[in-house]
Amino acid sequence: xxxxxxxxxxxxxxxxxxxxxxxxxxxxxxxxxxxxxxxxxxxxxxxxxxxxxxxxxxxxxxxxxxxxxxxxxxxxxxxxxxxxxxxxxxxxxxxxxxxxxxxxxxxxxxxxxxxxxxxxxxxxxxxxxxxxxxxxxxxxxxxxxxxxxxxxxxxxxxxxxxxxxxxxxxxxxxxxxxxxxxxxxxxxxxxxxxxxxxxxxxxxxxxxxxxxxxxxxxxxxxxxxxxxxxxxxxxxxxxxxxxxxxxxxxxxxxxxxxxxxxxxxxxxxxxxxxxx
Amino acid sequence: xxxxxxxxxxxxxxxxxxxxxxxxxxxxxxxxxxxxxxxxxxxxxxxxxxxxxxxxxxxxxxxxxxxxxxxxxxxxxxxxxxxxxxxxxxxxxxxxxxxxxxxxxxxxxxxxxxxxxxxxxxxxxxxxxxxxxxxxxxxxxxxxxxxxxxxxxxxxxxxxxxxxxxxxxxxxxxxxxxxxxxxxxxxxxxxxxxxxxxxxxxxxxxxxxxxxxxxxxxxxxxxxxxxxxxxxxxxxxxxxxxxxxxxxxxxxxxxxxxxxxxxxxxxxxxxxxxxx
Amino acid sequence: xxxxxxxxxxxxxxxxxxxxxxxxxxxxxxxxxxxxxxxxxxxxxxxxxxxxxxxxxxxxxxxxxxxxxxxxxxxxxxxxxxxxxxxxxxxxxxxxxxxxxxxxxxxxxxxxxxxxxxxxxxxxxxxxxxxxxxxxxxxxxxxxxxxxxxxxxxxxxxxxxxxxxxxxxxxxxxxxxxxxxxxxxxxxxxxxxxxxxxxxxxxxxxxxxxxxxxxxxxxxxxxxxxxxxxxxxxxxxxxxxxxxxxxxxxxxxxxxxxxxxxxxxxxxxxxxxxxx
Numbered sequence: 001x002x003x004x005x006x007x008x009x010x011x012x013x014x015x016x017x018x019x020x021x022x023x024x025x026x027x028x029x030x031x032x033x034x035x036x037x038x039x040x041x042x043x044x045x046x047x048x049x050x051x052x053x054x055x056x057x058x059x060x061x062x063x064x065x066x067x068x069x070x071x072x073x074x075x076x077x078x079x080x081x082x083x084x085x086x087x088x089x090x091x092x093x094x095x096x097x098x099x100x101x102x103x104x105x106x107x108x109x110x111x112x113x114x115x116x117x118x119x120x121x122x123x124x125x126x127x128x129x130x131x132x133x134x135x136x137x138x139x140x141x142x143x144x145x146x147x148x149x150x151x152x153x154x155x156x157x158x159x160x161x162x163x164x165x166x167x168x169x170x171x172x173x174x175x176x177x178x179x180x181x182x183x184x185x186x187x188x189x190x191x192x193x194x195x196x197x198x199x200x201x202x203x204x205x206x207x208x209x210x211x212x213x214x215x216x217x218x219x220x221x222x223x224x225x226x227x228x229x230x231x232x233x234x235x236x237x238x239x240x241x242x243x244x245x246x247x248x249x250x251x252x253x254x255x256x257x258x259x260x261x262x263x264x265x266x267x268x269x270x271x272x273x274x275x276x
Numbered sequence: 277x278x279x280x281x282x283x284x285x286x287x288x289x290x291x292x293x294x295x296x297x298x299x300x301x302x303x304x305x306x307x308x309x310x311x312x313x314x315x316x317x318x319x320x321x322x323x324x325x326x327x328x329x330x331x332x333x334x335x336x337x338x339x340x341x342x343x344x345x346x347x348x349x350x351x352x353x354x355x356x357x358x359x360x361x362x363x364x365x366x367x368x369x370x371x372x373x374x375x376x377x378x379x380x381x382x383x384x385x386x387x388x389x390x391x392x393x394x395x396x397x398x399x400x401x402x403x404x405x406x407x408x409x410x411x412x413x414x415x416x417x418x419x420x421x422x423x424x425x426x427x428x429x430x431x432x433x434x435x436x437x438x439x440x441x442x443x444x445x446x447x448x449x450x451x452x453x454x455x456x457x458x459x460x461x462x463x464x465x466x467x468x469x470x471x472x473x474x475x476x477x478x479x480x481x482x483x484x485x486x487x488x489x490x491x492x493x494x495x496x497x498x499x500x501x502x503x504x505x506x507x508x509x510x511x512x513x514x515x516x517x518x519x520x521x522x523x524x525x526x527x528x529x530x531x532x533x534x535x536x537x538x539x540x541x542x543x544x545x546x547x548x549x550x551x552x
Numbered sequence: 553x554x555x556x557x558x559x560x561x562x563x564x565x566x567x568x569x570x571x572x573x574x575x576x577x578x579x580x581x582x583x584x585x586x587x588x589x590x591x592x593x594x595x596x597x598x599x600x601x602x603x604x605x606x607x608x609x610x611x612x613x614x615x616x617x618x619x620x621x622x623x624x625x626x627x628x629x630x631x632x633x634x635x636x637x638x639x640x641x642x643x644x645x646x647x648x649x650x651x652x653x654x655x656x657x658x659x660x661x662x663x664x665x666x667x668x669x670x671x672x673x674x675x676x677x678x679x680x681x682x683x684x685x686x687x688x689x690x691x692x693x694x695x696x697x698x699x700x701x702x703x704x705x706x707x708x709x710x711x712x713x714x715x716x717x718x719x720x721x722x723x724x725x726x727x728x729x730x731x732x733x734x735x736x737x738x739x740x741x742x743x744x745x746x747x748x749x750x751x752x753x754x755x756x757x758x759x760x761x762x763x764x765x766x767x768x769x770x771x772x773x774x775x776x777x778x779x780x781x782x783x784x785x786x787x788x789x790x791x792x793x794x795x796x797x798x799x800x801x802x803x804x805x806x807x808x809x810x811x812x813x814x815x816x817x818x819x820x821x822x823x824x825x826x827x828x
Binding site for chain 1: 309312313316317320321326327328329330331333334337338341355524525526527528529532533
């Protein structure tokens, strides 16, 4: 287990932001009914282009056009599951990355079965809190609803198993966020508790991760970038808006304002483990 | 008809807030497509935990896990009606309270028929404006869309009939809100017209009422608490944000800031009638 | 091509605002899942009354009661298409105007076919960006997702063709907005780039146009009014809220604050062409 040169990783994250704003990736979001507004606004604020396309026929067609696809199982229904399967197949054929956000699985059977089913299609990135990652890996956890009952550290074993299954990356979110692939584990210690007091921030981070993965040189840097962007913007927003209504507004403003200097100044990002 | 000792009721409302923040009830919201974001954010602001679960299989499973269930018929479709029936049956079996919000019934046939059908499953609380309460009781009214054409006072007879049918409580919202059960009628004279200029505030109050009923010693105090919390937060928000965009943000901030002292200072709550 | 007397048109727009606030038209919105919240809040801010009714049975019933109907194809599904057909038939029978917003057609087949199908029912107004107007007229364009790749000027020929097909009006939105009918073309040069950085503003403008058409003496003035209201409110909001989160809030506040004097002071509206 070697210590990293932190500046190198932070530079990678800065480049993800710059590339994202230059290329404005089109992110095809198939997400739950609660968070579509904040998801689209957070993508627009960071500089990406959101599109919510849900009908099976349209979704398959659009997944091939878009730069990345987000699959969030938060308010799954039978029709949406079919459309998601078609979109994943289309994205895979077009070699576009897709991100799986297994919201609140574990406590609820249908979404748990579905998330495990599509896991076999090897998402470029899985984003979840500790409980969701543990449940997706088929282990017992404490999740009830969208809030995690398990610590992120306890989920790292489960995450490593998912990395082995998909050959790709996992982002475990919590007080400290962890991004891992087969080669290493990065930890981001930025963030603020108010990020959990606004609905949809976690789900929007999944969409942000899809935007980052679309432009990042490798998946783990996309995952880490999404963690760092949201966490630093959350810290800056909380400093001037300590209540959840105004914090939501400030968070979007801070994502828009985010730049290389701010990331270099505030990022608490380190390599905690060389996995290879 | 006896006069109440107001401090006693206000103390009950204060205890509902304190218990709610301690126990963080998980509120299963089956609600309309317009208001999911503000509903979840208002539940988070007051200290509850929202979950929107809509698929029939998931909804039945989740209703047994959650602490309360909200049924809001604002954008009903055939699939959702089936899921709602399953969730109500599951909540009833698990002895969890459910709240009925019969949005805009009367003017529109399908939701009127459906609301009357599920009324037979005896919701712990019904929340509606005057027109909706009158329509649910099967009387003629003036409602057109989500705005009420009838005064709350005129709806009190209809509300008393619904109390008799369900054996539970009713919250009639308007310039003055009324909470009633078989024993008494409480009136809350707090509030502000801006509360009607932001979409979803009324629907979010139904969810807030579900959170309160989940932790209150009896249903009428849960209903009155939801009325008082929203109305006082609305008054405080309007004092510093007199336009609807910023008022929406301030309302969520004020629900987060709400505490025992603020409730004791501002609550205009009285028992207007001993029904027993 | 004659020059207009601009004050005359601006006076027409002012009267639309005054009539709208007096009559509070009930706007039946059948729109996409991303924008329902901002659409309803923008209608409430300007003084209209929103209602989102989607079930086929309810939609047909409600379209006859409401003052105008909005059809936005942004997240079309099979059930919604059927409900939209029923609502359009009902609105037509009741002689209520309906507005078509062909969001992101061109790039995606299903919504393109559906929009062309319902075009035969002659919407009172079509609102779209350049790419959408070009695609609806069956011409080749550059659209990808909801953002336009074509300039509004290039779309004016396509818009004129749609005016000929429907016998009604078209609003082409962009850096300059154009409202046309068989008799003339009006241009509104107000606006601000931040209007494109908040999700749903364009879609909400379609709803605003439905509210305006419901109360305007003719359709082109309704279209121009919707363009002017949103564009001036956007300029004023951007002057005090230069980031997209707070801009969204300020935009709603400014629509609420908008009055005759503000419109007279800021409107950049002119007749660019007499079509007849």
